Amino acid sequence: MEEASTDVIQGTLDMLILKTVSLEDMHGFGIARRVEQISRGVFKINPGSLMTALQRLERAGWVNSEWCQTENSRRAKYYSLTPSGKRQLAKEAADWTRRVAAVARLLGAEV
């Protein structure tokens, strides 16, 4: 049906969620879908790990949550990025870029 999905790389789930929530306030399903769409189906997040991660982020003070009405008037918990979440995202993103560049350099090395 579609190309094989991969588990999210260990340790990057938090960053992916923070990034997604930074675009706009979202509920759990929205976050999972957005990660899947933007990664073109490479990453899929199951609800169990997503919600555990959200709890972790909330306790760390990086996201806040609030019960709201959705467009089709259902109750859902919406997550939003906090200022310290924004700082954390910038830090993790910079760190990630540095690592990826290093790995790319290593793989690209010839003779």
Next chain:
Amino acid sequence: MSLWRHLSYGVRNLLHREQRNGETTEELEHFLKMAIEERRECGQSQEDAIRSARIELGSLSAAKDTVQSYGWENHVRSIAGDLRFAVRQLWRHGMFTASVVITLAIGIGANTAIFSVVQSVLLTPLPYRNPDRLAQLDTHFSDAGHLTPCMTGPDAIDAREQARSFEAMSLYFGGNEGVQLRDHGVYTTVTWVDANFARVFNLVPIAGRLFDDAEAHRTALVSEHFARENFGSAQAAVGQVLHVETEAIEIAGVLQEEFDFPDHTEVWEASSLQPESHSRTAFNYRVVGLLRPGVSFRSAQTELSQLAQRLQSAYPADNRNKEFAVVPLKDAITGYARSTVLLLWAGVTIILLIACVNVSNLQLVRSLERQRELAIRRALGSSRLRVMRPVLLEGLLMALAGGLAGFLLALPTVRLLVDMAPRELPRAAEFTSVCRS
């Protein structure tokens, strides 16, 4: 900030567990509904949408478990469960629990009681001002090795006048005497002290005044206890007359209850700064001194040894081989009791060890009994820690119960020890201090 959120979220989850679980369920169901809706919009039938959404998301209850097992509060919850289990186990094996707790209580109680004695006799500073600067002067003979806690009058006067290490030095003597009051007699400890005594101990009367040297054999200080027993109050005792060995003595002042040096003295009669005995071979006096601030016992000893040398050459007949020793007052008071008390302490320590060995034997028997239970839990997939935790908690609970029971046992035991303590045992009245502090 984040620690605070961790704590407050955890506590909130512990307190509102139902609500919290409801919210998790609601969130997961919302997740599922949205997934189904999405599929419906792509044109799938209701049944197909539900089926494929369920397949994609996996078991919701497993997800719920994962979500709910997050956070420190879950450890609290599982430890609380183990604790309940441990309490039930202990309750079911009442005989076992009781024997362990009683064994521990006896061992710990005996140790606590004896340690209170060790603490108040050997460890706590003397209840006087400047306890670290108080010294007693002894005489010993270097040839015979014989030591007496006394000095002769003239030797003591030489020490008092020549030793620069001391701020004040006082001579005293005394013992149990009959004290005659107006309408009754009292048998108590009477000590004759010179006017320097109050300077050595920095005494401040709670009523009346101190005496000076001119009042020798005419005035006395009494303890607050003595004043209250015989005259009703400290104030009432001042100015009253008592008779000791036919001398009529006026009470000049009253000292606070805590002070009873030496040997539970209640009446301190004034004696002259110039001792009546002029013999250098009659060891009639005991001597206490207050070291100057910053002077060590070692340097005071050096000075006194030099003095002893000078006296040896000045009075070759009387002072042959005579040396003086400066002993910290606390050591002088508790010296002979020290080894006894330490021996007792060693004894109760061994009792505690035996108690521990007994308890571990009981535990061993019990663990043989529960081997099956533990093996089953292991086989069912509990981790080693999960299996051991209730066992460890049981041990902890019994230790706590034993400790508490031991402490409760120690309270009356200390009181009993105080009552049984020989009058000569130094500082017996202070025994309760461990329980007080």
